[in-house]
Amino acid sequence: MATTSHRAAPEHTHPEDVSVQTALAALADPVRLSLVRELASSTEWSHSCGSFDVPVRKAALSHHFAVLRSAGLVEQRDEGPRRVNRLRRAEFDARFPGLLELVLRDDPAV
Secondary structure, rough: OOOOOOOOOOOOOHHOOHHHHHHHHHHHHHHHHHHHHHOOOOOOOOEHHOOOOOOOOOHHHHHHHHHHHHHHOEEEEOOOOOOEEEOOOOHHHHHHHHHHHHHHOOOOOO
């Protein structure tokens, strides 16, 4: 149920158009990794941008989501006043098989 919003729709990069360097850089940041981990463990489209427990302000959070969209990791859509998110796991896994599985592991030494 998408509605007209006063803000521009987010731009998305398809994982096929992302280099491995861009993907790794996006996942290297602890805040972005936290966002990806939370999305990976939740239902698609169930998290609005403001629902994440991260230690950054709204402007910084918007930047982190822009980086994740540019890396092909996250898709966003507006639902009324909320912007909701989903991890593009299938698409990203097709481009970089096993990469998300590695970074989402509980044991980072593996």
